[in-house]
Amino acid sequence: xxxxxxxxxxxxxxxxxxxxxxxxxxxxxxxxxxxxxxxxxxxxxxxxxxxxxxxxxxxxxxxxxxxxxxxxxxxxxxxxxxxxxxxxxxxxxxxxxxxxxxxxxxxxxxxxxxxxxxxxxxxxxxxxxxxxxxxxxxxxxxxxxxxxxxxxxxxxxxxxxxxxxxxxxxxxxxxxxxxxxxxxxxxxxxxxxxxxxxxxxxxxxxxxxxxxxxxxxxxxxxxxxxxxxxxxxxxxxxxxxxxxxxxxxxxxxxxxxxxxxxxxxxxxxxxxxxxxxxxxxxxxxxxxxxxxx
Numbered sequence: 001x002x003x004x005x006x007x008x009x010x011x012x013x014x015x016x017x018x019x020x021x022x023x024x025x026x027x028x029x030x031x032x033x034x035x036x037x038x039x040x041x042x043x044x045x046x047x048x049x050x051x052x053x054x055x056x057x058x059x060x061x062x063x064x065x066x067x068x069x070x071x072x073x074x075x076x077x078x079x080x081x082x083x084x085x086x087x088x089x090x091x092x093x094x095x096x097x098x099x100x101x102x103x104x105x106x107x108x109x110x111x112x113x114x115x116x117x118x119x120x121x122x123x124x125x126x127x128x129x130x131x132x133x134x135x136x137x138x139x140x141x142x143x144x145x146x147x148x149x150x151x152x153x154x155x156x157x158x159x160x161x162x163x164x165x166x167x168x169x170x171x172x173x174x175x176x177x178x179x180x181x182x183x184x185x186x187x188x189x190x191x192x193x194x195x196x197x198x199x200x201x202x203x204x205x206x207x208x209x210x211x212x213x214x215x216x217x218x219x220x221x222x223x224x225x226x227x228x229x230x231x232x233x234x235x236x237x238x239x240x241x242x243x244x245x246x247x248x249x250x251x252x253x254x255x256x257x258x259x260x261x262x263x264x265x266x267x268x269x270x271x272x273x274x275x276x277x278x279x280x281x282x283x284x285x286x287x288x289x290x291x292x293x
Contacts, residue, residue, distance in 0.1 A: 032283025038276035045105045046092035054084035057090040057243045064257045078252055084262065087103040087243035088269055094244045095273070098159055098228045098237075099221055105163035107217050108174030110170020115205050117171070118178025119197065129175070132168045140165045140223075141230055148236040158237040162227050166220065173216055177209040222274035229270050245270050 026032050045052070055061075055073075061081040069076045075084035076130025117128040135143070140162075147161035181187060182205070190200055227287035231237035240247060245266040 004094035011070065026146060026283055029283035031279035035276040035278070035280030035283065038272060039280065042092055042273060042276075043096060045089050046096055049086070049093060051090055053083070053086040055086050056067060056222075057086040058082065058241045066255065066262065068259075069261055074266050076259070078248070078262050084248075084265055087248060088245070089136055091243040091245045091248060091266065092218060092269065092273075094155065094242065095225060095228055095246075095270075097225050098155065098162070101159045102162045102166060102224050102228075103217055103221065104169040105159070106170060107213055109163075110167040111174045111206060111209060111213050113167070114171035114174025114176075115178050115201050115209060118175035119182050119205055121182075121199050125175075128171070132171050135165065135168045136172075138165075141227060144227060144231060145234065146234060148231060153236045154238060155238050155242075158231045161231070161236075162224060165225065166227075169220070170213055170216060171214055174209045177212050178205050181205065181208055215281065215285045218284045219279060221277040221281070225270060225274050225277070 031232045032125055059082065061067075061077060063081070064077050065081040066079060066233075067077045068072055073083050073085065077089060078087070113128055113132065143165045144158070144161040147164055148157045150265040151157040186291065187200065187204060188199040190204055193271065195203075214270075226265075228237060229244075229246030229249070233243045233250040235247075235250065238247050240246035240251065249263050249270075251260075252266075256264075
């Protein structure tokens with residue numbers, strides 16, 4: 001099949017809308033705007049942490065142990081006299097970095113498995129979906145804990161564990177989208193023109209599934225943050241003295257009544273990041289999902 005023929009056939013494929021129109025709709029969504037601003041601010045602060053903090057995140061000030069918020073320590077200090085403000089910004093690097101790493105692993109994997117299963121059908125579909133069902137049968141956090149325990153506690157193990165437990169919903173979503181288009185006229189035309197199954201999946205099926213996967217990824221980012229924080233809280237994620245929001249809460253839970261700022265501020269950081277991703281995901285769903293219109 002020539003490139004001209006394939007382009008002509010693909011032009012008959014269903015279109016999800018023009019990018020500029022989608023962008024204008026997203027920028028007119030109040031929740032999405034809030035999410036974009038907050039996430040962008042957190043990313044900028046995390047990247048700029050080495051230049052905007054006055055104290056190293058692991059340095060202890062023994063004369064200022066459990067000091068309250070002040071002009072010298074904006075968010076106070078923890079039980080070892082470390083600057084919470086510095087640890088929050090550096091912890092954002094760890095937590096947001098874990099989210100990005102997990103997304104880069106699970107989205108392509110789930111998209112590939114779901115697209116192949118939905119297009120090929122038959123035995124391939126049954127095998128791939130049964131494997132997916134096995135992973136879905138376990139609670140995500142419990143399965144992640146099992147994977148980390150089988151490896152060893154640490155950031156790399158936490159990323160792998162979260163990725164291994166987070167891909168099945170993307171596969172199910174991609175499969176459902178593939179089933180709706182695999183028998184459509186333009187796919188049949190491409191097949192009759194001589195395109196292989198791999199080419200059809202990569203060039204025609206996957207692009208039609210991306211918008212749904214993007215919406216799911218954005219909505220799942222808050223859950224990934226909570227899972228990463230939970231692993232850190234349970235001692236299976238980032239290890240001390242590395243600053244990470246879940247680990248910071250775990251090490252300071254004994255001070256929640258008397259020195260409220262020590263566990264509360266990292267908890268607020270997790271809450272704000274999760275809320276921002278949820279609001280951005282809602283906006284992305286309203287703009288990209290045709291079933292919402």
